[in-house]
Amino acid sequence: MYKISMEVPVIVLFSLLFLHKSFAAELDAISDSRFLTDGDTLISATGIFELGFFQPGRSENMYLGIWYKKISVRTVVWVANRDRPVPGASKLILKITDQGILGLFNNISMIWSSNTTTSGNATAKLRDNGNLVVIDQNEKVLWQSFDYLTDTLLPGMKLGRDYLRSKEWHLSSWKSSEDPAPGELTWGTDTVGYPESKLKQGALVQFRGGPWRNRRFTGISVFSKNLTFTYDVIINESEVSFSFNLENSSLLSGVTLNSSVHLQSWSWVDDGRGWQLPVSFPRDTCDTYNICHAYAICSVNTVQQSCTCLDEKRFMPKNQKGWDTADWSGGCIRRTPLECKNGSEGFIKYSNVKLPGTLNTWFNMSMSLEECHTKCLKNCTCMAYANPDPSLIGRGCLLWFSDLLDIRELPEGSGAGGDIFVRMASSELDSQSISKKNQGGGNIKIIVLVIFPVVLLIGFISTWLCYVRRKRNYAEPTEEGEVLNASNSQEEAMEQPLFSFSTISNATANFSPDNKLGEGGFGPVYKGMLEDGQEIAVKRLSKNSSQGFHEFKNEVICISKLQHRNLVKLLGCCVQGDEKLLIYEYMPNKSLDSFIFDKTQSVLLDWTKRLNIIKGIARGLVYLHQDSRLRIIHRDLKASNILLDQDMNPKISDFGIARSFGGNEIQANTERVVGTYGCMSPEYALDGLFSIKSDVFSFGVLVLEIVSGKRNRGFIDPENENNLIGHLWSLYNEGRSMELIDASCTESCHPPAVIRSINVGLLCVQQNAGDRPNMSSVVLMLDSEGELLQPKKPSFFMETEFPVANFSSSTYTGTSINDITITELHAR
């Protein structure tokens, strides 16, 4: 009784309010006499933004949000009640209360409010930059939505800290596309040392934007208009903030923190192409926080990222053995330790790098570089100095007091990298100012052309520029503020492997279904014949690949130069419109999985052939890992990626493709793990760490599959709930390995050789990546007869532990539906 009597007046009030509404209104302000309900919206002065109620996706819940009015694809940039959802059927009303609060009410209570009070008459307005403000009668801002960021940073919004009001401005992702509640990811500012932005998952740093800088960028965009971005950095006692602006404020652009693609930049293109999502961060493995550890630098070449010491003359890997197998965990150390005796030490300059993490730093932006040098030299714990923001007329001093972490190489001339002066013992100072690092040594050649052209992400908008530059000629160095010039020089430098679309179309009878060989993870594969009679296999990449034109071509050129008898030869590519085709030599016997896992076909593979296949794959991998000009990690090695020529010689296919041609489907980000379940090494699946040892693991699985004729994935041990590896491991320990040999080759088999192969296979799948041999030792082991090590416990990779977002079949022949490629998998 009591309850009802309380509610009656409310019901009456609301009935009155809603009764008279027959159409949705567009308001320009909310005041004590004008409120927002149902389909009403509040519109900004020139109609760019709109505030109203919405239901994300198929969600049952209703939220108050802001989106672009003119754009048909509703793009929500801000949500008021993100963690206070209201059932969709509710009547909602947004109004200014007597106390001057902007409040969102359902029929009973206040759901959300602006948390301000004023005695005067308050009004709420939506500004043309997307800022919802509550102002008093003197237009003084009492409250603004720009102080309460959700997942989107718009031009003019600030990231950082407001010390006066003890506020932090940071982005947090939505929980899912249908739930705007704060998710796990945040993009905030670390102000312990010199400020910089960090992308975190919970407390774990995933990516660091680099020290902030004021900048001004101009580029010609996809709009064929000049786009000028400015970054504004404020560092003083009252606030530390970063924001960006577009010179032409009528262009729509921003950055969103999204739980699956992370930081995504976007812009609206008027010509019907809709939202463009040029770049997302982290872009590549080198963006992974601290991947190379102390005093090492991460560089990107066409297909692989790798770590090297800052310079090999003065630094060396702490753990050389690990380093050789792409285990970078020790980082590098100085060859000559610092002594700091009598000021005899000095500094070596490294250029074009993303400056190291600033956690343990000190700065004074009024100091000159010389003063900075002197100050650093005086203090034995000062490891390096730099000017973090050269745009401030040569002034600024940043000192590091601990090991230098998370350095990456950035393209020269991009204006994104910086110079850092690193402390060295006096004996190491002979030749001053070397250019960042040894490039001749080792087998890793850096191909500047394909390096992502930009950019130290000082703020976000470099993101944008990245796109602008990607669309153009990356090799061309540009100055800040300079308009990029078009250039065709690279196209002219193109080499032969370009086919015209009509050639390929003719060769495959217009991609006739009759010529279809199968469906790969990246798109269908067709058989074709060129006019000169050469047989080819054509891979038609999914159209939604986001990869740029030049980037694609350059990578094809690089990969087509890799030649080895155990690699499928990539003959070239063809790009026309959004069609991207890869042209390979044709392999008449299709893929290994169609033999080993097939009852009738497997008979054709006797033991000698199987051993030959195992050895051939091993040699192909040694070439990819060590001998080629590029260091390539296959990352998706599996039976369906091993093709067989007419003599049953194995040829590895799709190498380099995972990073190079993935586009939307396969990302090289470490947060997204690509590979085939069952062939994936656990550290890869779990941590997104990939190393040569991940391929070794996949190779081990392949060996065990070839010997047993059974798939690791999908194999169920009748006795225990083990996968193939687990089962084989138990048999091995009981001395019963021979029981697992494929029945169709038992006659031809040579038991000691079989057991040796199983032993090698088990060594390759050991749980600890450091215990696994590298591929050249594998080749030696297979070819020799000496004692082998006893394998340690393998890793039993269990499916259920991993959330799998998306499956797609990925095989060459289309026969092996059990092969599933995980296209997305988040490491927690």
Ligand SMILES: *[C@@H]1O[C@H](CO)[C@@H](O)[C@H](O)[C@H]1NC(C)=O
């Ligand atoms: C208020 O709205 C909720 C949700 O629509 C509804 O379940 C409830 O009955 C309403 N209460 C009153 C008093 O109208």
Ligand SMILES: *[C@@H]1O[C@H](CO)[C@@H](O)[C@H](O)[C@H]1NC(C)=O
């Ligand atoms: C408004 O915010 C202040 C400071 O965060 C807080 O102390 C206060 O309780 C809030 N008031 C309301 C009505 O939420």
Ligand SMILES: *[C@@H]1O[C@H](CO)[C@@H](O)[C@H](O)[C@H]1NC(C)=O
């Ligand atoms: C608020 O507005 C009303 C009508 O516009 C006016 O009569 C009143 O004086 C105003 N109150 C204040 C505190 O300004």
Ligand SMILES: *[C@@H]1O[C@H](CO)[C@@H](O)[C@H](O)[C@H]1NC(C)=O
């Ligand atoms: C993240 O972005 C992708 C691609 O734009 C989109 O499909 C997905 O729904 C977004 N996720 C969330 C949680 O908004």
Ligand SMILES: *[C@@H]1O[C@H](CO)[C@@H](O)[C@H](O)[C@H]1NC(C)=O
């Ligand atoms: C772009 O900027 C350059 C130099 O600032 C200027 O010469 C050119 O006219 C501008 N182009 C457009 C389309 O605004």
Ligand SMILES: *[C@@H]1O[C@H](CO)[C@@H](O)[C@H](O)[C@H]1NC(C)=O
């Ligand atoms: C900090 O910088 C902002 C913006 O330039 C300025 O408004 C504010 O007064 C400054 N505060 C101090 C304490 O200098």
Ligand SMILES: *[C@@H]1O[C@H](CO)[C@@H](O)[C@H](O)[C@H]1NC(C)=O
């Ligand atoms: C800003 O962009 C709008 C929309 O594309 C365009 O119409 C306008 O001419 C641009 N203004 C300037 C100053 O470039």
Ligand SMILES: *[C@@H]1O[C@H](CO)[C@@H](O)[C@H](O)[C@H]1NC(C)=O
């Ligand atoms: C300073 O150290 C250098 C090298 O260690 C040495 O040659 C020099 O004599 C020292 N000078 C003094 C004054 O100790």
Ligand SMILES: *[C@@H]1O[C@H](CO)[C@@H](O)[C@H](O)[C@H]1NC(C)=O
């Ligand atoms: C910063 O450097 C300037 C110029 O050298 C100096 O005057 C000032 O005292 C320094 N401030 C601090 C806090 O060290």
Ligand SMILES: *[C@@H]1O[C@H](CO)[C@@H](O)[C@H](O)[C@H]1NC(C)=O
């Ligand atoms: C060197 O710098 C550290 C960190 O700022 C500081 O704690 C220490 O007192 C300094 N030592 C000297 C001798 O100035």
